[in-house]
Amino acid sequence: MTTQTWSARLSELGITLPQVVPPLAAYVPATRCGDLVYTSGQLPIVDGELRTRGKVSESAEGVVHLEAAVAAARQCALNALAAVHALVGIDTVVRVVKVTGFVASAPGFSNQAAVLNGASLLLGEVFGDAGRHVRSAVGVAELPLGAPVEVELVVQV
Amino acid sequence: MTTQTWSARLSELGITLPQVVPPLAAYVPATRCGDLVYTSGQLPIVDGELRTRGKVSESAEGVVHLEAAVAAARQCALNALAAVHALVGIDTVVRVVKVTGFVASAPGFSNQAAVLNGASLLLGEVFGDAGRHVRSAVGVAELPLGAPVEVELVVQV
Amino acid sequence: MTTQTWSARLSELGITLPQVVPPLAAYVPATRCGDLVYTSGQLPIVDGELRTRGKVSESAEGVVHLEAAVAAARQCALNALAAVHALVGIDTVVRVVKVTGFVASAPGFSNQAAVLNGASLLLGEVFGDAGRHVRSAVGVAELPLGAPVEVELVVQV
Numbered sequence: 116m117t118t119q120t121w122s123a124r125l126s127e128l129g130i131t132l133p134q135v136v137p138p139l140a141a142y143v144p145a146t147r148c149g150d151l152v153y154t155s156g157q158l159p160i161v162d163g164e165l166r167t168r169g170k171v172s173e174s175a176e177g178v179v180h181l182e183a184a185v186a187a188a189r190q191c192a193l194n195a196l197a198a199v200h201a202l203v204g205i206d207t208v209v210r211v212v213k214v215t216g217f218v219a220s221a222p223g224f225s226n227q228a229a230v231l232n233g234a235s236l237l238l239g240e241v242f243g244d245a246g247r248h249v250r251s252a253v254g255v256a257e258l259p260l261g262a263p264v265e266v267e268l269v270v271q272v
Numbered sequence: 273m274t275t276q277t278w279s280a281r282l283s284e285l286g287i288t289l290p291q292v293v294p295p296l297a298a299y300v301p302a303t304r305c306g307d308l309v310y311t312s313g314q315l316p317i318v319d320g321e322l323r324t325r326g327k328v329s330e331s332a333e334g335v336v337h338l339e340a341a342v343a344a345a346r347q348c349a350l351n352a353l354a355a356v357h358a359l360v361g362i363d364t365v366v367r368v369v370k371v372t373g374f375v376a377s378a379p380g381f382s383n384q385a386a387v388l389n390g391a392s393l394l395l396g397e398v399f400g401d402a403g404r405h406v407r408s409a410v411g412v413a414e415l416p417l418g419a420p421v422e423v424e425l426v427v428q429v
Numbered sequence: 430m431t432t433q434t435w436s437a438r439l440s441e442l443g444i445t446l447p448q449v450v451p452p453l454a455a456y457v458p459a460t461r462c463g464d465l466v467y468t469s470g471q472l473p474i475v476d477g478e479l480r481t482r483g484k485v486s487e488s489a490e491g492v493v494h495l496e497a498a499v500a501a502a503r504q505c506a507l508n509a510l511a512a513v514h515a516l517v518g519i520d521t522v523v524r525v526v527k528v529t530g531f532v533a534s535a536p537g538f539s540n541q542a543a544v545l546n547g548a549s550l551l552l553g554e555v556f557g558d559a560g561r562h563v564r565s566a567v568g569v570a571e572l573p574l575g576a577p578v579e580v581e582l583v584v585q586v
Contacts, residue, residue: 140407225572225575231454252470311563313565415567419539424563
């Protein structure tokens with residue numbers, strides 16, 4: 116894997132990076148400062164649409180269940196990689212530095228770590244050892260558009 | 273605008289940076305590390321006083337309405353710029369890198385993006401293209417002193 | 430204090446850094462990027478066990494009271510320093526740059542600043558002026574494992 120490009124690795128995994136999700140408001144999807152690229156907080160939007168809404172719970176009815184939340188976190192990470200790719204090209208990534216994840220949490224839900232693994236494991240699949248990152252995962256009251264999860268990345272290029 | 277200083281631009285806009293809000297506790301308003309300046313999370317304090325308190329909602333009574341929250345986010349950004357100015361001088365700013373915003377959200381309020389635009393649009397007015405930043409906006413349960421919004425900045429100098 | 434190492438200072442204070450808390454999931458405790466070390470969000474785990482659980486309040490029954498939350502924030506900071514120490518050695522620290530703290534907050538609790546002082550004051554005791562940092566403190570709905578507080582650090586080495 117060491118001589119491979121990340122774009123080749125993505126192909127090998129059958130992953131096509133999505134289109135960049137346009138910012139909801141007056142900001143940009145990613146920005147570079149020296150050798151760091153920061154992304155905006157990414158929601159699990161697919162083809163312009165937020166398909167999963169609500170608070171994450173392991174038990175309650177009418178909310179987002181854990182498996183759906185894990186998949187949503189993975190989508191957030193894909194959207195973040197798309198933002199990085201559009202700015203600097205995915206093959207310039209040296210490593211993933213940091214993941215910050217916010218999970219809209221139903222009362223009593225404390226498995227934010229499992230949700231964010233949807234993002235972390237994707238980064239591991241794609242980047243291997245270069246995908247090892249620090250992470251903070253917290254459970255918040257509400258996220259933009261009613262999203263269940265929001266993920267931001269810092270990567271080194 | 274390219275040959276203008278930021279302090280001249282602020283004057284042109286009729287904006288006077290406020291006094292730095294003293295930290296609530298054992299930390300400092302801003303710190304520099306290489307070419308990055310980080311600010312502490314700023315509350316919408318004006319003249320030493322938090323004039324807006326409560327959770328943001330678009331519908332409920334007895335809470336902070338959207339327009340007031342937008343204005344509060346703008347004040348947070350001004351306070352953050354004041355912290356930057358006191359540390360390194362506003363005219364040393366090369367660009368704004370990142371805005372992180374926390375909105376104390378009443379149940380069901382998911383328009384954190386609109387609230388944070390109060391901060392983002394101010395940065396755009398002052399810095400133009402150099403004000404384009406990444407942003408994460410989340411809705412949280414409670415903020416210090418009962419503030420409706422808290423904003424931190426990373427800027428490049 | 431200027432000619433002293435941080436490890437000597439810790440000894441003088443009677444503080445032994447704990448073992449690094451193993452990540453809950455697919456991430457690492459700390460990572461270095463240039464002269465910055467970022468830690469993962471740290472919970473107040475002691476000897477592999479989260480001894481304090483619940484939401485912080487100044488008044489309610491059945492929750493974590495302020496003093497316990499302050500002690501928990503201090504433990505989070507110790508765990509973060511342990512993560513830094515394991516990666517680069519505590520004596521390479523030049524300064525603390527940033528503390529981000531999340532407090533699981535009972536409704537109406539707005540003294541997140543006092544809770545996070547448990548972390549900030551520890552950093553001041555150990556590092557003196559080099560421990561002066563920016564800080565954001567927010568009150569969130571839920572934290573991993575039901576923890577009352579989570580703290581992440583950025584330090585310069």
